[in-house]
Amino acid sequence: MDNRPIGFLDSGVGGLTVVKELIRQLPQEEVVYIGDSARAPYGPRSAEQIRDFTWDLVxxxxxxxxxxxxxxxxxxxxVVWEDIKAKLDIPVIGVILPGASAAIQTNQxxxxxxxxxxxxxxxxxxxxxIQLLSPQTExxxxxxxxxAPLVESNEISSNLARQVVYESLIPMIDQGVDTLVLGCTHYPLLRPLIQEAVGDGVSLIDSGAECIRDVSVLLNYFQLNRSWQEGEPNHRFYTTASAKIFKEIAENWLKIEINVEHVDL
Structure with a gap:
């Protein structure tokens, strides 16, 4: 057994969608989470910045x-998973390969x-x-x-969010896909709007949630599971931006009461 916590990092609140799945699948495990909302979103930034910021969180x-x-x-x-995985002596898991594998299994x-x-x-x-595992798949x-900015500003239920989601997905709607990978951990917080836009015939793949299956496998393989005898886990959440906004979004999504601390990196 290993009673130390599992660390989660994200550019902001999006990684909470992964934490939610961990709490559901592995409720005895303890979480330490850091969200870099002060510098979010990472998507438009250069690879060099993303690499530096991610190492700050690590x-x-x-x-x-x-x-x-x-x-x-x-x-x-x-951008940086391979580098971090190679340089640390603890397991490091990313969200892309699990999401790609799940998409292939679901796709018809x-x-x-x-x-x-x-x-x-x-x-x-x-x-x-995807094409490494399934070369014939388009x-x-x-x-x-x-x-992501909609999620970070806690506007996921607004009319603006519905409009932005629909307008953004128009190029995808007519492509004939039956499987859609939510390739950002912020996106599951917009899942109802995304599903509404693409239709019920399209299966949505939550790449972050899929990676918890890999977490479970590695915990078992390396015998790192936390003991139930330790009692209830003490989850800790940190943000580089407003603790108040983070707490509001997190408690609404996770459906549990949490403590959030602001940190400067």
Whole structure:
């Protein structure tokens, strides 16, 4: 057993969608989460900036003695996951490969859509991973740069959000995809609006939620599970922006009461 917490990092609040799945699947595990909302979104930034910012978050989590790190951000996974994984002596999990694998398993018609931040789409990493596993599958990618800011500003239920989501997805709607990868962990917070826009016939893949299955496998393989005898986990959440706004979004999404601290990196 290993009773240390699991570290989660994201450009902001999007990684909470991954934490929610961890709490559902592995309720005995403890979370330390850092969201870099002060510098969000990462999607439009340069690869160099994303790399530097992500390493800031990694170093912060290492001060909390985490046993594993989940890069709960597609953009950061696309840019720097391989580098971080190679340099740390604890498991480091990204969200892209699990999402790509789930999309292939779900897809029926040979066409998969991917929506994500500008950097994730520019990297073309989803198409590469999907076609590596399923060369015959056609992949259509679409950048949706306005989605993450809607989530960070807590406007996910607004009329503006509905309009932005529909207008942004128009190029994808007529492509004939039956599977759509939500290639940013912010996007599941907009899931009802995305589903409404693309229709019930399209299966949505939450790449972040899928990665928790990999977390569970690694915890078992390396015997890192937290003991139930430790009692209820003490989840800790940190943000580089407003703790009040983060807490409001997080408690609404996670359906639990949490403590949030502001940190400067």
């Amino acid at each position: 170093r912060f989590l290492l001060t909390k003695d985490v046993k594993m790190i989940v890069i709960a951000c597609n953009t950061a996974t696309a 018609g040979g066409k998969i859509g991917v929506i994500g931040t500008p950097m994730t789409i520019q990297s073309d990493i989803y198409r590469e991973k 992949v259509m990618s679409l950048s949706c740069p306005r989605f």
